[in-house]
Amino acid sequence: MGKRLDGKTIVVTGASSGIGRSTALEFARTSPKNLRLILTARRIDTLKEVAADIKKEVGEGVKVLPFKLDVSQPDEVRSFVGNLPEEWRDIDVLVNNAGLVKGVAKAPEIEEADVNVMFATNVTGLINMTQAVLAIFKKRPDGGAGDIINIGSIAGREPYQGGSIYCATKAAVRSFTDALRKELIATRIRVIEIDPGQVETEFSVVRFYGDKSKADAVYAGCEPLTPDDIAEVVVFTAGRRENVVVADTLIFPNHQA
Numbered sequence: 001m002g003k004r005l006d007g008k009t010i011v012v013t014g015a016s017s018g019i020g021r022s023t024a025l026e027f028a029r030t031s032p033k034n035l036r037l038i039l040t041a042r043r044i045d046t047l048k049e050v051a052a053d054i055k056k057e058v059g060e061g062v063k064v065l066p067f068k069l070d071v072s073q074p075d076e077v078r079s080f081v082g083n084l085p086e087e088w089r090d091i092d093v094l095v096n097n098a099g100l101v102k103g104v105a106k107a108p109e110i111e112e113a114d115v116n117v118m119f120a121t122n123v124t125g126l127i128n129m130t131q132a133v134l135a136i137f138k139k140r141p142d143g144g145a146g147d148i149i150n151i152g153s154i155a156g157r158e159p160y161q162g163g164s165i166y167c168a169t170k171a172a173v174r175s176f177t178d179a180l181r182k183e184l185i186a187t188r189i190r191v192i193e194i195d196p197g198q199v200e201t202e203f204s205v206v207r208f209y210g211d212k213s214k215a216d217a218v219y220a221g222c223e224p225l226t227p228d229d230i231a232e233v234v235v236f237t238a239g240r241r242e243n244v245v246v247a248d249t250l251i252f253p254n255h256q257a
């Protein structure tokens, strides 16, 4: 599998923590030869720490570019590819992982700002990133090849009370991904969705506006997945031979079944 990824240029959004950070590390571990990893998120200092962690673990074979990018800002996404150094622009794999949930509230009480940030990040940001990278795939002399890997959620399939907007954003990701896959069927562009269940990351800290004790309570009495559990699936999926599309994966901890 590692060989198939050798030499590829891979973008991971939301690589500063959780699933995105683990995914970047897992790509580096699996294919430490000439891989180019573009790590994006808003916290550039944290991205630099992730880059240092990767170098420490796998050495200098993998090239890592930490790149500050807020996917909820369409102008930043539009200029993203053009702002990359020339040798980093030939992207092969996009992992659309950046995402967040804000608040737990019944639908009538949800703050407008929270609705907007969830849609701008989880949906519009993912769509804008996809369009930007598809334009690169399609410019290839071979007629276009590459992988779009979208991190959805079990919440996009099974909405829960208090999470209506987050669930709606992930249902939107699912519909967008399915339609795009149909549009690109029989091309060399693979469109993939991976839907995690409960994973212990900074996700719930963000959900509760930084309140760590509330976030910890979410995982009390259960054993959530680790970010590595999801990262392994992402890298497995990207590492299949070109004719194999692991199109749609749901992965959750046993207690959540």
Ligand code: NDP
Residues within 6 Å of the ligand: 013, 014, 015, 016, 017, 018, 019, 020, 040, 041, 042, 043, 044, 046, 069, 070, 071, 072, 073, 097, 098, 099, 100, 101, 121, 125, 151, 152, 153, 154, 195, 196, 197, 198, 199, 200, 201, 202, 203, 204, 206, 227
């Ligand atoms: P984390 O909070 O640990 O990571 C979220 C990442 O997204 C961070 O790196 C954050 O970086 C980045 N991010 C948030 N907003 C933006 C933005 N506007 N622009 C760029 N990057 C942004 O959570 P997870 O790792 O758990 O979440 C990753 C994905 O997995 C999300 O899409 C989430 O919806 C999904 N998921 C998570 C589950 C869970 O239980 N944890 C379950 C199902 C799905 P920064 O703050 O530096 O910008």
